[in-house]
Amino acid sequence: MTANGAGPAICVRGLTKDYGRGRGIFDVSLKVGAGEVLGFLGPNGAGKTVTMRHLMGFVRSQRGTAEILGHDCFRERPRVQARLGYLPGENACMQEMTARAFLDLMAGMRGLHDRSRMRELADAFELDLGARIGGMSKGNRQKVAIVAAFMARPDVLLLDEPTSGLDPLMQERFLDVVAEERARGAAILLSSHIFEEVGRACDRVAFIRAGRVVMACSMDEVRSMRGRGYSVEFSSARERSRWELAHGVDPAEGDARGVELRDVRDVNALIRELSSYDVAAVTSREQTIEELFLHLYEGFESSRQS
Amino acid sequence: MTLPLFKRELRSCLFPTAIIAAVVALYAGVIIGMYDPALGESLALMRDAMPELFAAFGMADQGTTLLEFMVNYLYGFLLVALPLVLVAVLTSRLVVRHIERGSISYLLAQPVSRTRLMLSQTGVLVFCLVLLAAVLTVFELACAHAMFPGELDASDLIVANAATFCLWLFLSGVCWAGACALSNVSAARWAGVALCALFVLVQMLSGVGDELSWLADATPLALFDPLGVASGGMGALAGATVLGVSGAVLFALGTIAFARRDLSV
Numbered sequence: 001m002t003a004n005g006a007g008p009a010i011c012v013r014g015l016t017k018d019y020g021r022g023r024g025i026f027d028v029s030l031k032v033g034a035g036e037v038l039g040f041l042g043p044n045g046a047g048k049t050v051t052m053r054h055l056m057g058f059v060r061s062q063r064g065t066a067e068i069l070g071h072d073c074f075r076e077r078p079r080v081q082a083r084l085g086y087l088p089g090e091n092a093c094m095q096e097m098t099a100r101a102f103l104d105l106m107a108g109m110r111g112l113h114d115r116s117r118m119r120e121l122a123d124a125f126e127l128d129l130g131a132r133i134g135g136m137s138k139g140n141r142q143k144v145a146i147v148a149a150f151m152a153r154p155d156v157l158l159l160d161e162p163t164s165g166l167d168p169l170m171q172e173r174f175l176d177v178v179a180e181e182r183a184r185g186a187a188i189l190l191s192s193h194i195f196e197e198v199g200r201a202c203d204r205v206a207f208i209r210a211g212r213v214v215m216a217c218s219m220d221e222v223r224s225m226r227g228r229g230y231s232v233e234f235s236s237a238r239e240r241s242r243w244e245l246a247h248g249v250d251p252a253e254g255d256a257r258g259v260e261l262r263d264v265r266d267v268n269a270l271i272r273e274l275s276s277y278d279v280a281a282v283t284s285r286e287q288t289i290e291e292l293f294l295h296l297y298e299g300f301e302s303s304r305q306s
Numbered sequence: 307m308t309l310p311l312f313k314r315e316l317r318s319c320l321f322p323t324a325i326i327a328a329v330v331a332l333y334a335g336v337i338i339g340m341y342d343p344a345l346g347e348s349l350a351l352m353r354d355a356m357p358e359l360f361a362a363f364g365m366a367d368q369g370t371t372l373l374e375f376m377v378n379y380l381y382g383f384l385l386v387a388l389p390l391v392l393v394a395v396l397t398s399r400l401v402v403r404h405i406e407r408g409s410i411s412y413l414l415a416q417p418v419s420r421t422r423l424m425l426s427q428t429g430v431l432v433f434c435l436v437l438l439a440a441v442l443t444v445f446e447l448a449c450a451h452a453m454f455p456g457e458l459d460a461s462d463l464i465v466a467n468a469a470t471f472c473l474w475l476f477l478s479g480v481c482w483a484g485a486c487a488l489s490n491v492s493a494a495r496w497a498g499v500a501l502c503a504l505f506v507l508v509q510m511l512s513g514v515g516d517e518l519s520w521l522a523d524a525t526p527l528a529l530f531d532p533l534g535v536a537s538g539g540m541g542a543l544a545g546a547t548v549l550g551v552s553g554a555v556l557f558a559l560g561t562i563a564f565a566r567r568d569l570s571v
Contacts, residue, residue, distance in 0.1 A: 058414060059568040082417035090571070092408030096318070108310030109416035148412065 007070065008033050009156050009187030014064035015054055025050050025211040027064070032187045034155070037178060039198030039219075040191040041293065042208035048191040049089050051208070052160050055189070056086055068156055082110075087149040089160035089191070091141050095134030099144045102133060106148050118151040124173055138165035150177060157181060157188045163197055175201050195290035207293065227263040227287045227295075230270065234258070235278040243277055263287055263295050308418050308426045315430045319396050323434040326392040330385065330438065331445040337379045338449040341372050341457075361513030372450060372457040377466065377533050385470055386477075386506055386527070389438060393478045394499040396434055400427040401485040401564075402495045411571045420565040424486065428557050431478055439471045466532035469542070472550035473530045477502045479556025486560035489567065526552070 010032040018024045025047040032038040040048050053059045054066040057077035066073040068080045093102055103118055122129050125143040133141060142165045149157060159178075163171045178201050182188060192198050198205055199219065206216040234240040234257045241251035243259065257280065264270055274282065287295075353360045401424075404410040413423055443464060450458035481498030488494040505525040512521035522528055529549050534542025 053570065056411070056415065058411070058571060060566075077414075078417045078419045081415060084415070086411070086415040088408065088411045088415075088571075090408050090411075092411060092571075094409050094412075095407075097314075101314075105310055105314050106412060106416060109308055109413070109418055111417075148415075 009069055010038075010055065010189055011067045012051065012055070012064070015051065015061050015066055016063040017050060017054065017059065017061055022210065025054075025208075028208070028211070028213050029064075030189070030206055030213065030216075032156075032189055034187050035182055035185045036204065037182050037188040037190055037202045039202035039205040040189055040208065041193065041195065041198050041205055043193055046208045047211040048193075048208060049160055050211075052089070052158055052189075052191060055158055056084075057081075083155040085149040085152060085154035085157045087145050087157075087159045087162050089164075091138070091145050091164075093133045093141055093144050093148075096132070098130055098132050099127060099136075099147075100129035102144060103129070103148055103151065107151065110152055112152050115151075117153055118147055121147040121150055121177070124177065125170060139167060139170065142166055143170070146174065146177075150181065153184070153186075155186055157186055159188065159190045161192060162190065163192075163194065171197070195288070195293050199289035205293075222289070222292060226289075226292050227265050228267075229285050229287050229291065230261040230264050231281075231283045231285075232259050232261060232274065232279060233281040235280045239278050262291050307429055308416075308422060311413070311418075311423070312426050312429055315400060315427060316433065319399060319430055319434050322392060322395045322399075323437055326388055327438050327441040330388050330442055333384050333388075334376075334380060334442060334446050335449050337376060338372070338446065338453060340379070341375045341454060358514040372454055373459065373462055373466065373536060374533060376446070376458075376463075381466070381470060381532050383506070383510070385442075386473065386530075389435070389474045390477055390499070390502050390506070392434070392438065393431070393474070393481050393502075394495075396431050397478070397481045397485045397498065398495050400430055401482070402491060405494070405569065405571060406491045408571045410569060414569070414571075421561055424561040424564050428482065428561065431482070432475070435471065435474050435478065439467055439474070443467045462536040466536045469530065469532045469535040469546035469549075472546040472553070473527070475553030476526060476549040476556070477553075479553035479560070483556045483560035483563070487563035487567070 008031040010030065012028055012030040015028040016024070016026050018026070023045075028047065028051055030038065030040075030051070040051070042048055050059070054061055055068060055073050057073045057080060060074050069083055071079045073080055094105075097105070099122075103122075104115075107113075107115060107118065121127075122143075125146065127140065127143045127147060131140070133144060136144070142163075146162065149159065163174055166174060175197070178188060178190070182203075190198065190201055199222070202219055204216065204218045205222060206213050208214065232243075234243065237255045237257055240257050240259060244251045261270070404413065414420070418426075446463060446467075447458065447460055450463075480502055484498030484501070485494045488497055505527050508521050508525050509527045511518050512524070513519075526549065529545030531539070531542035531545055535546050
């Protein structure tokens with residue numbers, strides 16, 4: 001969805017910003033369409049926030065382009081911002097103001113007269129609009145930032161670590177709001193290092209590491225790759241050591257009898273193998289999104305090195 | 307200019323402006339109160355005893371009229387240093403603090419260009435300086451009228467204060483350009499203020515001895531001559547104009563630098 005309504009709402013091509021000593025982003029490309037949520041996943045310092053800063057027009061790229069709704073993010077910033085909601089990674093609302101005064105200021109600068117969505121969101125997140133931001137907990141300050149980002153019903157949302165500081169109940173509400181916005185047709189880029197959050201909220205995911213997008217795929221693809229994890233409890237620590245030695249692992253110290261097996265694809269082979277050991281119990285569970293991503297990433301790294 | 311931001315920032319800047327205005331008014335009242343021929347003689351005695359010290363603070367000559375007396379004792383140092391303190395505080399509040407705390411990211415997330423944002427912030431600073439000049443002028447006129455009716459020509463004082471305002475504009479421009487252009491927060495906060503303080507110190511040094519008198523022309527403060535402007539001197543008028551225009555140019559350069567720079571917030 002460009003300014004004319006065709007093409008992706010967020011389009012990043014070959015974006016590069018080199019801060020030296022390996023810091024920055026290198027040849028990052030992303031696309032997010034209308035009504036789509038792209039999870040932007042990676043460890044701290046991987047380049048998620050730097051990419052967001054380019055999309056916000058805070059910094060100028062050295063190479064490549066960052067466009068939102070067909071407008072260059074740096075040169076045409078006001079046109080981009082008019083249709084954009086932003087939730088910064090570092091919460092820095094003006095602390096001396098009350099939540100209402102701050103949100104009124106943001107709405108006033110935006111020329112937003114309809115404050116119904118602001119009240120709706122404040123109610124949904126149980127936010128006390130009369131409280132001074134400086135006296136709020138981290139979670140409540142995050143709620144103020146969330147209301148500021150969503151209150152104008154923007155076409156594009158950039159959310160940088162959005163659930164930071166929120167309790168589990170409010171995290172659920174936040175994910176509901178994201179789902180509402182997606183259903184409305186907003187294009188959403190959600191940066192996070194929380195795998196489960198991305199797994200629940202997003203249609204697609206891009207994994208960034210050391211400033212480079214190392215993997216991008218749909219969540220359906222991710223789910224289809226999801227294996228199972230098994231906890232095996234042997235009858236004794238000695239039996240566990242025997243199993244570990246057979247798998248080329250140094251036996252662990254202590255009396256623990258259990259081992260964790262991740263990403264098991266061939267269950268029959270596992271059962272056959274365990275039949276030659278004295279096993280007390282076997283429990284199975286679905287592989288967590290985090291385990292899956294780490295597994296996929298490790299696979300990518302080893303294929304790159306070979 | 308963006309009105310909601312202008313109003314909000316003005317509210318946060320009025321308190322420091324009121325404090326400096328009160329201190330400036332206090333000094334103005336005290337100095338005008340000292341315009342007494344008898345006390346003038348004792349001041350002359352003090353000045354004769356410590357000529358270098360008085361000269362350093364721009365008080366070399368008592369003058370013959372109330373305006374000359376005021377300019378000598380008030381405009382040489384106090385009306386330069388105190389407004390500079392205000393400019394430092396306001397520049398920090400309006401630019402540096404937003405970048406330091408990261409709240410600039412919320413301002414930049416609104417559909418307002420960086421240039422418009424900075425014009426709005428500039429507007430707040432200039433408005434506060436206009437307020438300071440207005441309070442000063444009204445208070446000086448009221449004090450002079452109450453204590454020495456007919457001694458002070460209102461139009462001369464207004465012109466002298468307009469020239470002083472041009473100097474404040476210049477000092478503000480220096481601080482503003484530094485705050486907008488420098489990426490290091492400490493440098494952004496202090497570089498302009500330090501440069502202006504250096505101008506004031508050099509100006510003070512120039513008054514303490516003949517060997518250093520050449521320093522008087524070495525800083526932009528040499529262009530500041532309120533008495534010359536009040537008496538209609540073309541050179542003084544041109545100096546004040548240069549100060550005012552330079553201030554505006556520095557504001558513009560700072561705003562341009564801010565619009566182009568990277569903001570890692």
